[in-house]
Amino acid sequence: MPDHHRPPATVRDHTLRLLRELGLTTVFANPGSTEVPFLVDLPDDIDFVLGLHEGSVVGMATGWALARERPALVQLHTTAGLGNAVGALATARVNRAPLVVLVGQQDRRHLAHEPFLAGHLEGLAGDYPVAVHQPVRAQDVPGAVARAHHEAVQGRGPVLVVVCMDDWARPMDPDQPRAAPARVARPLHVAPDDAAATEIAAFLDGARSPALVVGAGADSAPAWRALTDLAERLRAPVFQESFGARAGFPQDHPLFAGHLPAERSRLRAALRGHDAVLVVGAPALRQYIYADGPLVDPGTRLAMVGDDDGEAHRGAADLAVIAPVAAFTAAVAALVDDRTNAPAPTRSGPAAGPDREVPAPPAEGEPLRPAHVLAALAARVGPDTAVVEETPSSRPRLHRLLPARAPLGFLSAAMGGLGFALPAATGLRMAAPTRPVVAVVGDGSALYQVQALWSAARYRVGVLFVVLSNGRYAVMDRLAEHGGGKAPWPDFPEVSLAALARGLGCPAVEVATHTELCRALDEATAGLAERETPLLLDVTVAPDPDFAP
Template sequence: MNVRDATFEVMRRLGVTTIFGNPGSTEVPFLKDLPGDFRFVLGLHEGSVVGIATGYATARDEPSFVNLHTAAGLGNAINAIANARDCRAPLIVVVGQQDRRQLGFEPFLTGRSLERLAGEYPVWSTLPARAQDVPGAIARAYHEAQAAHGPALVVVPMGDWLEEADELAAMAPARVLRPCAVDEHDVARLAELVGDARSPALVVGRGTDSVEGWEAVGGLAEKLRCPVWQEPFVRRAGFAQDHPLFAGHLPWRRRLMHDALSAYDVVLAVGTSAFRLYLFDEPVAVIPPGTRVAVITDDPAEAHRSPCELALVADVPSACRALTRSVAARDSERPEPMRRPPALAPPGESEPLRAGHVLDALSARLPREAVLVEETPSSQPELYRRLAIRAPLGFVGTANGALGAGISGAIGLRMGLPRRPVVAVLG
């Protein structure tokens, strides 16, 4: 058995049999005579390839496999890899390289330090020490991508694939189990902070965007009778936006965010760092004096950068359920729900069709189970006001602000969710 065959066995075991790529000659030894149980999806630009793979990984909540062509392919893909990292989409990115037997001469298509070319955007990267270590490196990349929710990168010289495999080569675990139970003891300090609140609020994000997450956040919000805000620069909808406790989208401007948060004495950010800003438009503190902040997240980095009094790193739905069991029900009046604008009157014959007209028409026709892909920065505030996301994984936004991920991401989402309508709003 050669390294290529051993790698295919690893991929089968992991359930990774779809390959996205725009290959060149450094990828031919891997892709030639691809086994019949594998599927290859061709894209004509690496940004599109990684974008489709990002959508596919998001839809399936498991790593997808990308094959890129040495320095040129990886270079073209870096923006999309950065977006995948910010979207927390798990990817296995395998990059071709010249044959290691002649790398010292820097022949045509040599990539310099490919394992470092994408900077800090991969959650893990490696150039295996020898050809026989490639299958184990790809298995590890799967687990690294899954654990860190981001792209893991493996550089493979083209001659490695046909080398004889080594049964004694180091391999990664066949399966990694991550228990996620959280009990009342784990949330005791958090329950004390939230239980003392007179006017609490929740801010949700990507980390609660699942059926389990929506139910857990909804149960907590109902017990606290508190408003639920969506994080700024929405990547994923963390709560039902037609729920009467949905308050709207937290502003990204410093003053507006400060003013919105000043109504609450305790703010609990769930599945997000919550305070994602943009322009330093005014030198004002984001968190008002007297407002206490706590965070629940499964991402240690998100916890570490959050300006909060207490952060709990745990499985988010489990933590929300434990917190719900630990706090007393509040009997205060329900907060006012978000007020959406009335539909615009149709434009006259000589009047332009505006974004609001299109979004009103889309809102009236969009099925509840549809997935909305948003890449429309100029109309984003209008979209937030006029469209309510009503099902988990019903919204996917461009995480890093760079254009190009919308249409490719929508293709990948549709491939991964063939029974759900996918609508991309671009422009």
């Protein structure tokens, strides 16, 4: 039974527990007032070593770390302490000594007024730290410390974590997802007998119902082959990360289970029943709309594999492996037990796989909707077509109706900022002049880099640009509606992408009906791989009625 009279665990409690797990139980310090809340009543199993100057503090920690061949823990006092330690931190970096350095900061509650002893700390040590973290919330401190430990090992140098003095007493949310992996493995050479590959294989073999999550970091032909082999041997469903900029698995494969939702409760529902989830080439697990609660249900364990250090260091996983994705996944696939005779996984929930049902053409007098356009396009393009997407309100429909069937078959902006698709599609076709390239873009998105059409026309780049024109920022309108508010921005139905394209030298066709759409697509997609001039289809659509952010 839970003890309802016990005060909730604090940021300090969680950080002390983490320091024990990481072996950081000796702290080298010359304390000041901003460090007192952490140091007072320090548990007996945490050893305190005093230095009479910060240079001595960091120097002792440097020698300790080099002798132990693992990170040492340092605590410094805001501006004065960090400033005094910079020379020693520079030495630690060049000596390749991994240090986790906690730097005190004034109370967060009046930091905006720059109280006495507040410091501008981020750039004070120059380029000598491997990284500097200033947690946005008090509850992010333990995750920042864990990340600093991984980065200090990887970067072989000091990593700073700036902690406001009042953060230590703040309560922790017990359901908050892990902000950094419990362990990070970095195999120097990927081989079938690699210890990390063996551990990941055991992680999957020990699961009753394993699942895979793939992302942009797995978008290559070797990675697709390795992941297909692994999924088929495990008989495991494969989910695409939410808001992935590229596809990490063939989305027409029977084991493809769809795109993960970008909201926490729906994410839990999608992965429910899977006791081991391996994330490959993707964050674990990035979301969009904030919601309380854990990322996955209790009993679901997460591991991740990727070649991006930063992505691994902030992953909510029990184990993160930093390794070449294709080679490491192939090694794991060779080690796992063969379950190919097991029943196929049952797919259900919000990411239950691609819906290939083609919508019926609109009835007489009904408007075209994005689904009609995407279905008509899907019926006319080949599996090697590269689809560059920038239509936020229609993206879920595009995923279902235009699955990526070859590496680089889907491309989108990883950061979510608009203005990507028109120039990116142009550059992609320049680099791959025999590959069919289609950009599917909202009219609002197209306006951010409409100038790219001039370059496509000038350099005879045969991209088909399909613009879904609804004369508004449809995704913003829907987000405002979901928030229960009224949007202050107006529509812009007078904007004509066809007119803008022609003014920039790019041929354009205006489309308003399903008949016109089919005719235009028939003409535009015939010989798309050989096309030498761009074409923009300005298709008037009404927003999809069932959009969900």
